[in-house]
Amino acid sequence: MPLWQIDIYPAETQADRDGQRISEEIHELGLADDVQVTFARGYLVQGDLNYEAAQTMAQTMLADPITERTVVALAGQDTLNEPPGDQATLVYVLPKPGVMDPVAMSTQAAARDAGLAVDSVRTIRKYWLPELEPQRLEQICRRALSNDAIEQVVVGPLEMDQLDVGSGYEFEKIVVPIRELDDAALEHLSQSGQLYLTLVEMQTIAAHFRELGRDPTDIELESIAQTWSEHCSHKTLAGRIAYRGPGPDGQAEGDRRQYDNMLKETIFAATEQIRKTLGDGDWCVSVFKDNAGVVTFDDQYHACFKVETHNHPSALEPYGGANTGIGGVIRDPLGTGMGAKPVCNTDVFCFAPPDTDPASLPPGVLHPRRVIKGVVEGVRDYGNRMGIPTVNGAVYFDRRYLGNPLVYCGNAGIIPVGMEDKQVQPDDYIVALGGRTGRDGIHGATFSSAELTSESESLSGGAVQIGNAITEKMVADVLLQARDAGLYNAVTDCGAGGFSSAVGEMGEEIGAEVWLEKAPLKYEGLSYTEIWISEAQERMVLSVPADKWDRLRELAESEGVEATVIGKFVPTGRLQLQYDGETVGDLSMQFLHDGRPPVIRDAVYHPAPESELAIAPELSSAEAHRKTLEKILGSLNVASKHWVIRQYDHEVQGGSVVKPLVGPLCDGPGDAAVVRPRLESRRGLVFSCGMNPHYGDFDTYHMATSAIDEAVRNAVAVGADPQRLAILDNFCWGYTDRAETLGSLVRAAIACQDLAVALGTPFISGKDSLNNEFSYVDESGEKQTISIPPSLLISAMGQVADVRNCVTMDLKKPGNRVYLIGDTYRELGGSHFALVRELAGGHVPQVHAQQAAKTFAAVHAAIQTGAVRACHDLSEGGLAVAAAEMAFAGAAGMELDIAAVAEQVSGATEALFSESNTRFLIEVRADSAGAFEAQFADAGVTCLPLGTVTAKETLTVRAGEDLVLQAETQRLKAIWQSPLDW
Numbered sequence: 001m002p003l004w005q006i007d008i009y010p011a012e013t014q015a016d017r018d019g020q021r022i023s024e025e026i027h028e029l030g031l032a033d034d035v036q037v038t039f040a041r042g043y044l045v046q047g048d049l050n051y052e053a054a055q056t057m058a059q060t061m062l063a064d065p066i067t068e069r070t071v072v073a074l075a076g077q078d079t080l081n082e083p084p085g086d087q088a089t090l091v092y093v094l095p096k097p098g099v100m101d102p103v104a105m106s107t108q109a110a111a112r113d114a115g116l117a118v119d120s121v122r123t124i125r126k127y128w129l130p131e132l133e134p135q136r137l138e139q140i141c142r143r144a145l146s147n148d149a150i151e152q153v154v155v156g157p158l159e160m161d162q163l164d165v166g167s168g169y170e171f172e173k174i175v176v177p178i179r180e181l182d183d184a185a186l187e188h189l190s191q192s193g194q195l196y197l198t199l200v201e202m203q204t205i206a207a208h209f210r211e212l213g214r215d216p217t218d219i220e221l222e223s224i225a226q227t228w229s230e231h232c233s234h235k236t237l238a239g240r241i242a243y244r245g246p247g248p249d250g251q252a253e254g255d256r257r258q259y260d261n262m263l264k265e266t267i268f269a270a271t272e273q274i275r276k277t278l279g280d281g282d283w284c285v286s287v288f289k290d291n292a293g294v295v296t297f298d299d300q301y302h303a304c305f306k307v308e309t310h311n312h313p314s315a316l317e318p319y320g321g322a323n324t325g326i327g328g329v330i331r332d333p334l335g336t337g338m339g340a341k342p343v344c345n346t347d348v349f350c351f352a353p354p355d356t357d358p359a360s361l362p363p364g365v366l367h368p369r370r371v372i373k374g375v376v377e378g379v380r381d382y383g384n385r386m387g388i389p390t391v392n393g394a395v396y397f398d399r400r401y402l403g404n405p406l407v408y409c410g411n412a413g414i415i416p417v418g419m420e421d422k423q424v425q426p427d428d429y430i431v432a433l434g435g436r437t438g439r440d441g442i443h444g445a446t447f448s449s450a451e452l453t454s455e456s457e458s459l460s461g462g463a464v465q466i467g468n469a470i471t472e473k474m475v476a477d478v479l480l481q482a483r484d485a486g487l488y489n490a491v492t493d494c495g496a497g498g499f500s501s502a503v504g505e506m507g508e509e510i511g512a513e514v515w516l517e518k519a520p521l522k523y524e525g526l527s528y529t530e531i532w533i534s535e536a537q538e539r540m541v542l543s544v545p546a547d548k549w550d551r552l553r554e555l556a557e558s559e560g561v562e563a564t565v566i567g568k569f570v571p572t573g574r575l576q577l578q579y580d581g582e583t584v585g586d587l588s589m590q591f592l593h594d595g596r597p598p599v600i601r602d603a604v605y606h607p608a609p610e611s612e613l614a615i616a617p618e619l620s621s622a623e624a625h626r627k628t629l630e631k632i633l634g635s636l637n638v639a640s641k642h643w644v645i646r647q648y649d650h651e652v653q654g655g656s657v658v659k660p661l662v663g664p665l666c667d668g669p670g671d672a673a674v675v676r677p678r679l680e681s682r683r684g685l686v687f688s689c690g691m692n693p694h695y696g697d698f699d700t701y702h703m704a705t706s707a708i709d710e711a712v713r714n715a716v717a718v719g720a721d722p723q724r725l726a727i728l729d730n731f732c733w734g735y736t737d738r739a740e741t742l743g744s745l746v747r748a749a750i751a752c753q754d755l756a757v758a759l760g761t762p763f764i765s766g767k768d769s770l771n772n773e774f775s776y777v778d779e780s781g782e783k784q785t786i787s788i789p790p791s792l793l794i795s796a797m798g799q800v801a802d803v804r805n806c807v808t809m810d811l812k813k814p815g816n817r818v819y820l821i822g823d824t825y826r827e828l829g830g831s832h833f834a835l836v837r838e839l840a841g842g843h844v845p846q847v848h849a850q851q852a853a854k855t856f857a858a859v860h861a862a863i864q865t866g867a868v869r870a871c872h873d874l875s876e877g878g879l880a881v882a883a884a885e886m887a888f889a890g891a892a893g894m895e896l897d898i899a900a901v902a903e904q905v906s907g908a909t910e911a912l913f914s915e916s917n918t919r920f921l922i923e924v925r926a927d928s929a930g931a932f933e934a935q936f937a938d939a940g941v942t943c944l945p946l947g948t949v950t951a952k953e954t955l956t957v958r959a960g961e962d963l964v965l966q967a968e969t970q971r972l973k974a975i976w977q978s979p980l981d982w
Contacts, residue, residue, distance in 0.1 A: 001119060003162055004054040005080055007042040007071040007126060008063045022127065026144045029367050030358035032136060038084050038128040043107060044075060044094075046163045047118035057118075061110060081157045087128035089137065092154040093146045094124045097164070098439040098523065100466035100537070120163045143358075143367065149316040150466065169525050173584055174218040178202075179210045195225035204597045219529040219577055219585040226497035226533055227504055228596045230770055236736050237263040237768055239599030243746045246607060255750075266749040267729060270756040271763050283724060284762055286420050291332040291493060292340070292413070293764025294420050295726050297799065298683055302420055304340050305797045306332040307410035307728050309769040314407040318366065318374025320466040324537050325409040326382045327467040331493035333413030334476055335540060337420040339483040339491055340413030342476065343653065343677040345383045346687055347393040348793055349375055350406035350732075353636060354397075362403065362776040362784070371405050378467075379409065380647040385469035386476070389656055390648035391673035392687040396791075397636040398694075403774020403786040406732050408793050412685060414677045419483065422490035424506050428543040430514060430567035432494070433556065434475040435538035437531055438522035440466060471538040471561075478561045479540060487544065487552040494539035500532050502541040503567070504575060508589050511572035516579045518566045528579040543569060601736070605743030607699040613828045613842030620909045625957075625965040628913065629884060630975050631836035632877040638832060639979040642667060657684055657803045658718050663810035667977070668889020671717040671873050672798075674806050684806070686798035688714035694830040696790035698844035700744045704751035704792050705847040709917040711796040712761060712856060713873040717920060719806040719863050720798030722856040727756065728795040729766040734787035735773050744790050752792075758849035759856070761796070807863055809872035811890030814951040816869055817929045818894060820879065820944045821936065822855050822919035823848070826905045832877045833913035845915050851941075852918040858939035859920055865935070867928035874919040880912040880957070880965060882921045887955050888973035896947035899960045908964040912957070923949060 010016050019039040026035050043062060045054065051072065058070040073079045081090060095101045104121040111118040127145055129137070141153045181189065186202035189195070197205075205224060209216050216224075226232060241259045259265050268288055275282045285302050286294035292306035310325025326345060333340035352368040361367060366374075383390045388411070482488060494502045499519070503512050516528045522536070544552055549565065556563035570576075575592060577585030618624060632638050645660045650673075658674035661667050672688035690710030695703035708727065716722050729752055736742040756763060772788045800806055828834050829842030862868055870890065874882045879901065887894050901911040924932045929945070936943035955972070957965040 001046055001162070002049060003075040003160060004045045004049060005042060005073060005075045005158070006045060006054065006058045006062060007040045007080060008058070008068050009040045009071070009084070011067050011069050014067050022144065025370070026140055028369055029143055031140050031144060032132070035129060035140070036087065038087055040126040042124045042126055043104070044122040044124060044160070044163060045118055046120045047116065049116060049118070053116060057111060057116060061114065062107065075158065075160050083128055085128070086130065088131050089129040090156055091127040091129060091141055091145060092124055092158045093127070093151050094122060094154070096150055096152050099150045100438065100440050100468065102466065102468035102470070105468065106470065122163050124158070143370070147317050150320060167525050169527060171528070171580060171582070173582060175215050176218055176221050177215050178206045178221070179215055181206065193221070195221065197225055197228060200597050201228060204595065208591060208595065217584055219532055220587055222529055222533050223500050223504065223575065223585060223587060224592065226500040227592050229497070232496055232501055233596065234263060234768055235596065235599045236601065236742070236770055237731070237749070239601060241601045241603050241742065241746060243603045243743065245605035245743055245747050262746060262749060266753040267763050267766060270753040273757050274760055274762045277760070284726070284764060286337065287762065287764040290336045292336040293726065293728065294336065294415065295764060295797070297414060297685070298681065300417055301414040301678065302417060303412060303414055303677070303685055303797065304333050304336050305410065305412045305726065305728060305795070306765050307346065307408055307730050307793070307795045308332065308767050309730060309732060310407045310409060311404055311732065311769050311772060314371070314375055314405055315366070315403065318371045318405070319378040322375040322378030322407050322409070323382050323467040325407050326379045327469065327472055327537055328493070328495050329409045329411045330386065330388065330472065331495065331540065333411055334479055335491050335493035336413070337415050338422055339419070339479050340415035341480055342388050342411050342413045343655065344412050344673070344675050344687065345388050345390040346410035346689065346795065347379050347390060348395070348408040348689055348691065350396045350398065350401045350693070350788070350791060352397070352399050352402035352405070356399070356402065362774070362786070364776060365403055365774065368402065375405065375407055376644050376647060382467055382469045384649045384652070386473045387652050389650045389652050389675070391650050391656060391660060391675055392689065393660070394689055394691060395641050395644060396691060396693060398789060400786060400789050404772040404788050406772070406788065406791055408730055410795055412687065412797060424490045424510055424543040424569050425545065426510055426569060426571045428489055428545055428569045429549055429565045430503055430512060430569060431488070431542040431544045431549070431552065431563055432499070432519060432566050433478065433540045433542055433563045434561060435468065435471050435536055436520045436522040436562065437526065437534045437536045437539070439526065439530060439534060440536050467537045474559055474561050475538055475540060478556050478559045482552055482555055485551070485555070487548045487555070488542040489545060490543040492541055494541050496535060498532065498534045498536070499541070499566070504592060506541060506543060507569050507575065508593050511570050511574050511589060512567060513570050513576045514567035514578065516566070516577060516584070518564060520562055520564050528577070528584050532577065601742055602739045603743040603746045604739045605700070605747045606740070608697065610843060611841035613834060613839055615907070615909050619837060620907070622963045622965055625880070625909065625912055626967045628833060628836065629877070629880045629965065629967060630972065632832045632881055633884060633972055633976040634979055635832060635836055636979055638876050638881060638976070640667070640669065640977045641980060642977065643980045643982045654679060658806055658808055662808040663889035664891055668810045669885055671714040671809055672720070674718055674800060674803055676803055682802045682804060684800045684803040686715045686718060686720040686800060688796045688798070690714065690794045690796070691792065692830070693789045693791050694835065695844050696744070698829050700748040700790050701751040702844045702846050703790065704748040705755045706845050706917055707792050707794040708752065708755045708759070708761070709847045709852060710873070710875055711794040712759060713918060713920065715796045715798040716856045716859050717871045717873045718808065719800050719860070721800065722860055723760065725761045725796055725798045726764045727761050729763055730793040730795070731768040732772055732788060732791040732793070733768070733770050736770050748790065748792055755847060755849055759853050805864060807868050807871050809870055809886055809889060811886050811892040811894070811923055811949050812869040814892060814949050815926050816949045817924045817926055818896060818946045818948060819922045819924060819932070820901060820919065820946050821859060821922055821941065823851070823916065823942050824901050824904050824911060824914050824919065825916045826910050827914050827916045828910065831913060831915045845917050847917045854939055855918050855941050858936055858941045859922070862922070862932060862935055865928070867924050867932050868922055869925060870923035872921050874921060875915065878913045878915050879921065883957070884955055884967070884969065884972045886921060886923070887953070888969040888976070891953065893950040893952045893954045893969055894947060894956070895950055896957045897959065898946060898957055898964065900944050902959045908959045908962070911959070912965060
């Protein structure tokens with residue numbers, strides 16, 4: 001059958017923008033200077049086509065005849081290898097066999113819809129480069145043109161005459177002899193089989209099968225490994241831990257605690273205590289028992305929210321890792337209760353600095369600049385293509401994220417009241433809905449539970465998946481229609497562990513019988529075990545009554561979505577796996593879900609010793625303050641993230657009220673997003689986040705409380721009711737087998753419990769990602785390890801009764817008054833002032849819980865009066881940065897007197913740059929100033945009048961008669977926008 005190659009170049013009148021981009025990236029990565037690249041995208045099309053049909057397909061379906069030109073020939077012909085200019089080196093990049101290729105799949109479907117006899121399609125990228133020495137060419141191919149985890153490189157002509165993805169599978173039942181293995185052999189099996197289980201767990205499995213008098217099959221061993229993985233079972237946080245550490249304020253007498261289940265006794269316990277306090281007013285609906293947390297919203301709908309991590313896959317393949325990270329978390333609300341409609345996305349990223357020297361990269365590490373671009377593109381493409389707005393997020397930079405970038409992805413949805421629960425029924429069919437199963441994502445759950453090394457790219461490439469947003473959009477449409485028609489009893493997403501986890505969890509209380517040969521495959525050759533544990537994307541698993549199966553199948557067919565019965569839930573209490581009538585697995589649900597031995601850990605925490613941060617006199621002048629402010633605004637963690645934000649569609653669905661960028665020019669840094677999930681209602685959802693990795697270098701207790709405080713104050717700043725705020729925790733930590741590392745995590749969890757209870761903000765969901773370390777052997781033969789800093793993301797979902805009462809942070813009108821709300825302390829430890837001035841020591845910001853609760857309530861009440869025109873939280877960079885951002889976002893200026901603040905902290909420098917928590921800078925109508933001040937006095941909350949808004953775009957700050965800072969706001973804005981203005 002003919003194999004046609006279709007190359008698509010820019011037309012003669014068009015610039016080769018992709019070639020120019022690649023040339024720039026080669027230069028930016030330090031691989032070569034002035035390498036000119038010519039780029040072509042292309043397709044390999046196999047089918048019963050003649051030249052005319054292939055030419056028609058190229059010009060009418062694959063290329064724009066106005067801006068592009070095509071070259072069509074049978075694969076391997078010389079016309080495809082003629083250089084377009086002086087460049088003599090030809091490089092092809094194409095997906096490895098079995099890697100998901102969404103564009104090829106869409107092309108194949110479109111060709112068949114057009115009546116063309118196309119059997120298979122594969123996309124290619126084609127680069128023409130000048131002659132280069134072999135080593136330089138290899139570096140460019142590996143670091144700039146391809147990713148070895150998912151792509152193959154061919155230098156020179158592409159000699160192929162057919163597309164083969166898989167060959168036929170010959171059934172062979174594999175039994176793993178485990179009963180007689182000694183400890184060393186058990187550990188070797190765990191690692192070599194990518195099970196990543198501990199020795200105690202492997203011993204438990206061996207003992208179980210000795211009791212049964214047989215050895216396990218490979219699929220049984222894999223099922224246990226998926227279910228017991230850190231990723232799926234959270235066994236460290238839910239384990240037994242003996243903790244020793246200081247008290248919340250670091251007092252010497254210390255804190256001794258024994259946990260049977262640390263997660264339940266801290267995070268879960270906080271929510272339980274808050275719900276008891278709420279009594280009949282409890283607005284939590286479903287917490288910590290489904291794919292997403294659910295709270296009440298209005299009389300007809302509940303709201304749900306989930307944030308996941310996809311760190312390890314994003315380290316290997318940034319685009320695919322982030323792409324499937326956002327795709328996976330969208331499926332969480334879809335799989336919550338009977339299914340929620342996704343309404344918006346959030347994301348938070350942690351990267352190493354993009355200016356990292358390429359020569360300093362350890363083996364196996366992608367350059368941060370490439371990681372950043374790939375991750376952003378992955379989230380962008382999935383969210384935009386599904387028609388879900390990405391409305392809130394953040395980006396953090398630290399060199400310690402070099403080997404392990406962190407990718408947090410969140411999704412919120414709404415679900416009709418009464419559909420928040422689900423129940424699998426005996427004899428329901430197990431139905432796979434959506435994408436087909438392939439080898440993508442094999443060992444994804446176990447891989448995500450392991451430490452990364454320089455070998456991970458080659459050993460675990462199959463753990464990376466590539467998503468197809470269009471397929472997931474179709475699946476979502478079918479699912480919500482089926483939900484409203486009552487065609488199933490339960491649903492969950494097919495995420496980590498694939499069918500193994502989805503079916504295993506759904507059938508835990510009943511039992512399940514699975515017919516693996518029934519699962520639709522992307523290509524031939526998958527073994528029964530690969531079918532079972534594949535994490536191929538865009539799949540949901542439904543529990544469908546037999547009498548409703550035909551209606552569901554017809555609905556799915558009408559929308560072009562595959563639905564297949566792959567088994568039945570049966571009341572046996574067992575997981576029974578069959579392939580072509582042969583039993584390949586038979587496990588008790590009790591052993592699968594409750595047989596894992598508890599993790600028993602010691603945890604100890606020693607906070608860094610406190611010391612004063614000495615500020616040299618030369619850093620305290622007005623000129624020095626201006627330069628410090630410029631340095632902070634131009635630092636990566638504070639600088640504008642507009643390059644990221646503007647790639648996302650945050651207007652789709654029409655419900656965005658407060659956008660990620662605000663102000664008259666839509667370029668100011670908004671504190672939180674506000675979304676109307678129901679366009680017929682003015683009730684809104686608010687989304688914000690808080691994270692302070694640098695504070696963890698001082699004390700993870702105060703890092704955690706600061707993250708919660710930041711998430712809450714961001715939400716309150718736009719108008720959210722602090723009495724209706726739900727929060728989510730995402731712990732990303734290093735290797736927690738070390739007592740000190742685990743101790744820092746336990747201390748953060750204790751902090752979460754303490755502050756959540758004090759503020760009345762229940763945790764409704766969460767996720768952890770541990771072992772975020774990267775190991776490699778340096779040139780001297782020594783093992784080196786890069787561990788991420790303790791990184792706790794707190795995401796908040798709040799509510800507003802009427803979105804018309806929301807405010808933004810940009811200044812509105814000259815003459816209005818400016819107030820500082822909250823107390824300022826000498827807290828420069830871990831601050832951006834200390835970072836940009838390279839100073840050590842200082843006191844890390846703390847949260848004064850009772851005062852914080854009063855402050856949040858008072859700010860919310862003030863916003864409800866309509867007196868507040870602008871409100872901005874004080875966070876990175878303190879008062880100086882907040883004032884600058886409000887001014888340049890509103891194209892205005894400020895004249896402030898901070899004498900009262902400087903008196904509180906014994907210095908103007910501390911007053912400008914302290915990062916004390918629970919503070920707001922607020923613009924108030926001039927005619928409302930008196931009532932505003934009285935309102936805060938009655939509430940017992942500090943409210944300091946600082947000055948006024950001015951029409952002149954200058955930020956002028958005095959302390960009495962002394963000038964302490966003066967800067968042109970447009971200059972500050974330019975500095976703030978430039979670092980990531982890519």
